[in-house]
Amino acid sequence: xxxVVEVRGLVKRFEGGRVSAVDGVDLATQEGEYLxxxxxxxxxxxxxxxxxxxxxxxxxxxxxxxxQVVNDLPPRARKIAMVFQSYALYPHKxxxxxxxxxxxxxxxxxxxxVRKARWAAELLGIDALLDRRPRQLSxxxxxxxxxxxxxxxxxHVFLLDEPLSNLDAKLRTSARDELKxxxxxxxxxxIYVTHDQAEAMGLGDRIAxxxxxxxxxxxxxxxxxxxxxxxxxxxxxxxxxxNLVPRDGRFVGFRPEHLxxxxxxxxxxxxxxxxxVERIEYLSGDxxxxxxxxxxxEDTRVVARLPATVSTPIATGExxxxxxxxxxxxxxxxxxxxxxxxxxxxx
Amino acid sequence: xxxxxxxxxxxxxxxxxxxxxxxxxxxxxxWFLLPSVIYVIALVAVPFILAIGFAFSDVTAGDxxxxxxxxxxxxxxxxxxxxxRALRNTFVFTVISMVLIVVLGKILANILVADFRGKWFVxxxxxxxxxxxxxxxxxxxxxxxxxxxxPIDWVLRNVGLLHGNVYWLGRPGLAxxxxxxxxxxxxxxxxxxxILAGLVAIPKDIEEAARVDGAGYWxxxxxxxxxLTLPVAAVAALFGAVLTFTDMTVVYVLTRGGPxxxxxxxxxxxxxxxxxxxxxxxGAAVALFLFPLLLAAAIAILRAVRxxxxx
Numbered sequence: 326x327x328x329v330v331e332v333r334g335l336v337k338r339f340e341g342g343r344v345s346a347v348d349g350v351d352l353a354t355q356e357g358e359y360l361x362x363x364x365x366x367x368x369x370x371x372x373x374x375x376x377x378x379x380x381x382x383x384x385x386x387x388x389x390x391x392x393q394v395v396n397d398l399p400p401r402a403r404k405i406a407m408v409f410q411s412y413a414l415y416p417h418k419x420x421x422x423x424x425x426x427x428x429x430x431x432x433x434x435x436x437x438x439v440r441k442a443r444w445a446a447e448l449l450g451i452d453a454l455l456d457r458r459p460r461q462l463s464x465x466x467x468x469x470x471x472x473x474x475x476x477x478x479x480x481h482v483f484l485l486d487e488p489l490s491n492l493d494a495k496l497r498t499s500a501r502d503e504l505k506x507x508x509x510x511x512x513x514x515x516i517y518v519t520h521d522q523a524e525a526m527g528l529g530d531r532i533a534x535x536x537x538x539x540x541x542x543x544x545x546x547x548x549x550x551x552x553x554x555x556x557x558x559x560x561x562x563x564x565x566x567x568n569l570v571p572r573d574g575r576f577v578g579f580r581p582e583h584l585x586x587x588x589x590x591x592x593x594x595x596x597x598x599x600x601x602v603e604r605i606e607y608l609s610g611d612x613x614x615x616x617x618x619x620x621x622x623e624d625t626r627v628v629a630r631l632p633a634t635v636s637t638p639i640a641t642g643e644x645x646x647x648x649x650x651x652x653x654x655x656x657x658x659x660x661x662x663x664x665x666x667x668x669x670x671x672x
Numbered sequence: 673x674x675x676x677x678x679x680x681x682x683x684x685x686x687x688x689x690x691x692x693x694x695x696x697x698x699x700x701x702x703w704f705l706l707p708s709v710i711y712v713i714a715l716v717a718v719p720f721i722l723a724i725g726f727a728f729s730d731v732t733a734g735d736x737x738x739x740x741x742x743x744x745x746x747x748x749x750x751x752x753x754x755x756x757r758a759l760r761n762t763f764v765f766t767v768i769s770m771v772l773i774v775v776l777g778k779i780l781a782n783i784l785v786a787d788f789r790g791k792w793f794v795x796x797x798x799x800x801x802x803x804x805x806x807x808x809x810x811x812x813x814x815x816x817x818x819x820x821x822x823p824i825d826w827v828l829r830n831v832g833l834l835h836g837n838v839y840w841l842g843r844p845g846l847a848x849x850x851x852x853x854x855x856x857x858x859x860x861x862x863x864x865x866x867i868l869a870g871l872v873a874i875p876k877d878i879e880e881a882a883r884v885d886g887a888g889y890w891x892x893x894x895x896x897x898x899x900l901t902l903p904v905a906a907v908a909a910l911f912g913a914v915l916t917f918t919d920m921t922v923v924y925v926l927t928r929g930g931p932x933x934x935x936x937x938x939x940x941x942x943x944x945x946x947x948x949x950x951x952x953x954x955g956a957a958v959a960l961f962l963f964p965l966l967l968a969a970a971i972a973i974l975r976a977v978r979x980x981x982x983x
Contacts, residue, residue, distance in 0.1 A: 378884055379883075379884075380880050380883070400880075400883045400884045400886075401885070401886035401887070401888070405884065406885075409877045411875065411877045413877035413878045413880065413881035414878075415895075415896060416878075416900070417900060426882075426885055426887070426895070427886050429891075430885055430886035430888070430891055431886060474885070478886070
């Protein structure tokens with residue numbers, strides 16, 4: 326069963342209206358979609374998720390689940406399941422009792438409860454751990470128990486609040502992969518909150534980039550990466566972030582991987598950039614070249630990322646001829662930070 | 673030998689780097705521990721050993737010379753039916769008080785944990801009974817429960833629920849109930865504050881997860897909140913038990929164990945025998961009966977605390 330979650334004109338203020346955590350958000354998921362809320366800490370993404378869950382009351386606006394306004398419904402009546410950042414497992418209950426808890430609240434038949442709990446546990450590969458207490462589990466196992474507890478009631482919507490942030494870096498990558506496959510299998514609409522752009526890019530069907538309580542851009546990962554709506558999105562996503570060079574009241578933006586030695590830029594229309602190299606880093610096969618870009622705009626420190634396939638010798642202290650494919654240039658208004666019309670940058 | 677006494681320049685200690693007294697952890701530890709060690713020895717260990725000694729002697733207020741009496745004193749104490757009455761009363765008094773203190777403390781803690789205007793003031797009011805000196809509050813209750821001038825009776829009379837007087841402290845059953853009520857009134861705030869600390873320590877996420885999981889108020893209360901505060905509530909219960917078990921102030925001020933020993937407890941009986949009656953040996957022997965139970969309670973408290981750490 327796939328269901329759409331929608332928020333309209335949502336505002337959430339704290340401390341008697343002085344702090345706006347969510348400041349006018351309109352957002353709708355598509356059926357069975359994996360929607361990621363991405364933003365720096367304090368951008369309001371968790372508050373937005375908690376408002377959808379019913380743990381916070383919106384100051385203004387509406388939350389709709391399956392077309393129904395649910396503002397006045399308590400969390401338990403919303404047919405949602407949430408996985409908390411801390412997993413919030415019940416420490417005094419064993420794994421089976423944890424998973425069964427939502428079913429007990431539904432007054433489901435005892436045998437049916439256990440049958441469903443085992444089904445969820447098998448799906449997540451934790452059926453051998455049913456007798457353990459949460460404190461006897463590793464971080465990854467706890468996360469799966471939390472997922473099983475969310476899954477077992479067959480909710481209309483999954484809400485996940487940074488479920489991978491408590492795992493170590495290595496485990497995070499494999500857990501991310503598992504999460505994605507898991508969602509594809511159950512096909513439930515999922516809203517996922519994270520501050521980690523790699524998680525967002527890897528998991529999301531669409532990404533909503535948030536800053537200071539507002540959605541700055543909503544779109545598929547490719548679009549958010551290639552066509553950022555403003556300078557915030559351009560510099561928040563990408564590692565290293567997009568280079569922004571001031572020129573005539575605009576910013577000329579280009580991704581580090583598009584700034585290449587001139588012989589590697591083959592397009593008919595290219596902007597050449599004399600590049601004074603200051604420092605080179607080797608990172609997993611790529612060369613990150615730091616230096617000052619000239620001619621394309623005001624002299625600005627930028628980064629170029631050269632893949633291993635580019636073997637042009639580069640030395641620090643020298644000026645090399647680099648270039649960017651003109652089709653890769655993005656333009657932003659310097660005053661508003663929003664996308665602006667392209668201007669000719671010369672060759 | 674000459675070479676050993678002249679220091680090499682490199683080894684010379686810098687004058688300002690000299691080890692200060694405060695840098696010496698071992699010495700500091702001894703000095704900081706000393707006051708409490710002296711206190712415990714002088715006011716706990718010595719009286720306790722003296723009490724054991726007296727219990728096996730025939731010391732009285734009139735004849736303080738020590739003669740070994742073996743188990744005679746115990747035999748005399750156990751032969752007295754008042755002792756058995758006091759022992760039974762002590763258990764009744766403790767068990768009923770403890771249950772009431774924990775249940776009421778739990779309810780009070782739930783009220784105090786809620787967020788409302790002026791909660792600071794309400795918390796202060798709730799703690800007052802515990803902060804008032806026992807002797808003072810017991811005397812106040814003595815007036816409240818007075819056989820003739822009791823304001824409680826006066827109110828009941830004026831509402832029309834009562835003719836004459838209740839004689840709160842004058843009838844055996846009522847006297848026991850009064851003593852328990854005053855004790856519960858006094859210790860409930862302490863239990864409430866202990867349980868409050870436990871409630872506040874429950875992570876907010878767990879409470880919220882239970883709400884999202886579909887649990888209503890009562891399910892959250894009985895399946896999440898109470899199990900998670902159980903170790904703390906156990907500590908509150910055991911504290912309540914110890915303080916009730918050893919308390920004689922309330923009993924002594926309100927009833928002096930009367931009427932006809934119906935509210936007599938071990939602590940007050942030991943005092944009446946040993947100090948007022950001058951039979952120091954028997955007072956000590958009666959008081960020693962408190963020891964095994966207190967020991968059990970202390971072990972139980974320490975175990976509950978350890979469970980809290982594991983959780």
